[in-house]
Amino acid sequence: MSDLALIGPILAAMFAAATPLLFAALGELVVEKSGVLNLGVEGMMLVGAVCGFAVTIQTGSAVTGFIVAAVAGAATASLFAVLTLFLLANQVATGLALTLFGVGLSALIGQGFVGIPLEGLPKLNIPGLTDLPVVGQALFGQDIMVYLAVAAVPLVHLFLYRTRAGLVLRAVGENHTAAHALGYKVLRIRFLAVLFGGAMAGLGGAFLSMDYTPMWAENMTSGRGWIALALVVFATWKPVRAMLGAWLFGGVTILQLHVQGLGIDVPSQLLSMLPYLATVLVLVLISRDVARIRLNAPACLGKLFHPDA
Amino acid sequence: MGKTVLGLAGAAIALSVGMGAGMVSAFAQEKLKVGFVYVGPVSDHGYSYQHDQGRLAVEKALGDKVTTTFVENVPEGADAERVIEQLAASGHKLIFTTSFGFMNPTLKVAKRHPDVKFEHATGYKRAENVATYSGRFYEGRTVVGAIAGKMTKSNIIGYIGSYPIPEVVGGINAFTIALREQNPKAEVRVVWVNSWYDPGKEAEAAKALIDQGADVIVQHTDSPAPIQTAQERGLWSVGQSSDMTRFGPKSHLTAIVEDWNGYYVDRVKAVLDGSWKPIDTWGGISTGMVELAPYNPAIPADVVKMADQIKADIVSGKRHSFQGPVKDQSGKVVIPEGKTATDEQILKMDWYVEGVQGKVPK
Numbered sequence: 229m230s231d232l233a234l235i236g237p238i239l240a241a242m243f244a245a246a247t248p249l250l251f252a253a254l255g256e257l258v259v260e261k262s263g264v265l266n267l268g269v270e271g272m273m274l275v276g277a278v279c280g281f282a283v284t285i286q287t288g289s290a291v292t293g294f295i296v297a298a299v300a301g302a303a304t305a306s307l308f309a310v311l312t313l314f315l316l317a318n319q320v321a322t323g324l325a326l327t328l329f330g331v332g333l334s335a336l337i338g339q340g341f342v343g344i345p346l347e348g349l350p351k352l353n354i355p356g357l358t359d360l361p362v363v364g365q366a367l368f369g370q371d372i373m374v375y376l377a378v379a380a381v382p383l384v385h386l387f388l389y390r391t392r393a394g395l396v397l398r399a400v401g402e403n404h405t406a407a408h409a410l411g412y413k414v415l416r417i418r419f420l421a422v423l424f425g426g427a428m429a430g431l432g433g434a435f436l437s438m439d440y441t442p443m444w445a446e447n448m449t450s451g452r453g454w455i456a457l458a459l460v461v462f463a464t465w466k467p468v469r470a471m472l473g474a475w476l477f478g479g480v481t482i483l484q485l486h487v488q489g490l491g492i493d494v495p496s497q498l499l500s501m502l503p504y505l506a507t508v509l510v511l512v513l514i515s516r517d518v519a520r521i522r523l524n525a526p527a528c529l530g531k532l533f534h535p536d537a
Numbered sequence: 538m539g540k541t542v543l544g545l546a547g548a549a550i551a552l553s554v555g556m557g558a559g560m561v562s563a564f565a566q567e568k569l570k571v572g573f574v575y576v577g578p579v580s581d582h583g584y585s586y587q588h589d590q591g592r593l594a595v596e597k598a599l600g601d602k603v604t605t606t607f608v609e610n611v612p613e614g615a616d617a618e619r620v621i622e623q624l625a626a627s628g629h630k631l632i633f634t635t636s637f638g639f640m641n642p643t644l645k646v647a648k649r650h651p652d653v654k655f656e657h658a659t660g661y662k663r664a665e666n667v668a669t670y671s672g673r674f675y676e677g678r679t680v681v682g683a684i685a686g687k688m689t690k691s692n693i694i695g696y697i698g699s700y701p702i703p704e705v706v707g708g709i710n711a712f713t714i715a716l717r718e719q720n721p722k723a724e725v726r727v728v729w730v731n732s733w734y735d736p737g738k739e740a741e742a743a744k745a746l747i748d749q750g751a752d753v754i755v756q757h758t759d760s761p762a763p764i765q766t767a768q769e770r771g772l773w774s775v776g777q778s779s780d781m782t783r784f785g786p787k788s789h790l791t792a793i794v795e796d797w798n799g800y801y802v803d804r805v806k807a808v809l810d811g812s813w814k815p816i817d818t819w820g821g822i823s824t825g826m827v828e829l830a831p832y833n834p835a836i837p838a839d840v841v842k843m844a845d846q847i848k849a850d851i852v853s854g855k856r857h858s859f860q861g862p863v864k865d866q867s868g869k870v871v872i873p874e875g876k877t878a879t880d881e882q883i884l885k886m887d888w889y890v891e892g893v894q895g896k897v898p899k
Contacts, residue, residue, distance in 0.1 A: 234748055241741060241744050241745065245741060342578075342580035342582060343580070343783075345761075345765065345783055436736075440737060441736040441740045441765060441766075442765060443761065443762070445581075448736050481738075481741065482745060485730075485746075486745045486749065488729060488745075489695065489751075490726075491894035492895075
């Protein structure tokens with residue numbers, strides 16, 4: 229196989245590798261747009277991963293599995309929401325605690341499910357299109373969740389920038405006092421945003437355990453939740469850029485494995501670092517443009533709000 | 538970071554459970570208390586799982602004379618010392634610490650408890666009351682390499698490595714030598730994932746290697762994700778640490794199985810009858826420490842016969858995994874004709890033999 233023929237498989241693997249990141253990052257993006265910083269993405273992904281897996285094993289239905297994963301992610305997020313929104317706990321500390329909690333809880337739930345294999349989701353096969361050279365497999369040969377993640381991007385974008393509800397959500401994130409004065413229920417809106425973030429993180433985790441590597445293993449997200457968090461900043465809180473960032477990250481990850489396999493002499497430790505390096509690099513680049521970040525970062529991000537204060 | 542903290546919490550919980558068990562057994566009569574310290578969860582179905590199978594074998598064989606305690610998810614480092622100390626202080630007279638990073642903590646605790654016997658896996662430091670043990674896993678890789686040489690059609694073998702340490706590099710070399718003995722045209726492509734356990738990354742590595750034309754995937758990482766990936770693509774795979782057949786029954790050729798059962802039973806017996814000595818054990822196929830999982834029924838009978846013959850020759854000493862002449866990548870003879878690699882050479886291996894693509898990361 230010539231090296232050029234590898235472009236297609238690399239693209240296909242890249243889209244799949246980007247999918248869990250994209251789900252989690254889109255969810256967190258909406259949360260942050262509402263002014264809440266939830267660092268518990270990794271924990272919520274793990275809870276979603278284990279619940280989706282367990283339910284799919286029990287019921288045999290992947291659809292039910294994904295729904296339960298989203299609900300489980302949202303339920304975990306609701307813990308965070310209650311603590312930070314209503315009991316005014318520190319968001320950063322609570323988010324970190326939520327990750328630790330999620331790691332432990334998922335390991336506990338998953339005890340009986342370790343080592344059980346599961347069939348992954350079927351891959352799409354459109355005669356003619358899937359067989360296209362180079363892009364066929366990448367664009368038309370994935371499974372449904374990969375497309376759902378991509379479809380969520382314009383939906384989130386339209387919601388945020390073209391609907392009244394999205395406008396209100398952004399207003400709450402920009403200036404919760406003003407939004408409150410105008411009569412909007414700041415806490416309720418943030419609560420819903422946090423639930424949405426949890427559900428998306430749950431889906432991202434379930435994609436890993438039910439589809440990408442169809443099995444449950446303790447801590448199997450291996451830091452993807454943290455990357456999703458970085459992607460939100462990387463994307464300067466824009467859904468389309470979050471998607472591009474996820475693809476870039478997935479692409480570098482896959483590419484470095486191919487570089488090794490081809491025997492190109494680059495230290496593998498450096499290659500493993502590359503995706504993270506790329507994230508840091510972009511963060512540095514966009515940070516040079518302070519005005520731009522200020523324009524996009526929700527002004528009330530991470531700030532507590534109490535309606536009676 | 539999160540992982541460390543959780544590991545700590547896990548260790549704390551496991552420790553308190555272990556201590557609870559210890560207190561209960563204190564009321565029983567004078568049974569030998571044996572402790573086990575694992576680096577991962579027992580549920581990993583790989584490395585720690587296999588050690589726990591050994592613990593269960595001890596219970597089964599000597600259950601009326603011993604009680605066993607285990608602590609899982611113990612981080613390598615300062616916390617390990619506390620866990621080992623706790624086991625020693627709570628009346629355990631024989632303690633197995635099963636990961637390389639437990640070496641120094643084990644020795645420190647051993648110094649404070651001269652009446653307690655310790656066994657450390659994969660380390661090299663011994664003391665009056667500290668024995669060491671490990672497996673010659675490369676012997677299993679010789680058998681697997683020969684099978685792969687017969688089964689590959691594309692003549693490209695994909696090899697997923699964890700960390701470029703001598704144990705893994707030596708495994709790649711033993712595999713490649715046997716592979717090319719059967720099939721001189723075959724070559725090995727290595728991808729390092731820099732992790733012992735990251736199912737997502739292991740699957741990605743397997744996909745990358747398959748996309749580059751590999752039709753047999755061998756792994757020196759602990760998750761069954763590469764087996765699943767190979768099964769999905771309809772190709773062959775070789776498992777690691779334990780029998781991984783059920784993750785890809787059509788794909789799984791065999792696996793290198795680490796079997797500690799016999800060793801653990803023997804060592805506990807030695808403590809019971811007073812013959813225990815702080816020896817170093819490096820057991821291979823001949824001592825049963827290294828086993829091969831049941832062969833895939835799809836492997837032709839003559840290939841199975843060949844594999845069994847190689848196994849028998851290793852056991853009888855007729856064959857060695859690193860039997861000269863062995864050339865490195867530049868074609869230089871490292872192990873001359875008529876010689877075999879010394880244990881020291883194997884334990885320090887940091888070069889690839891001919892037939893492996895790429896360079897060992899330094």
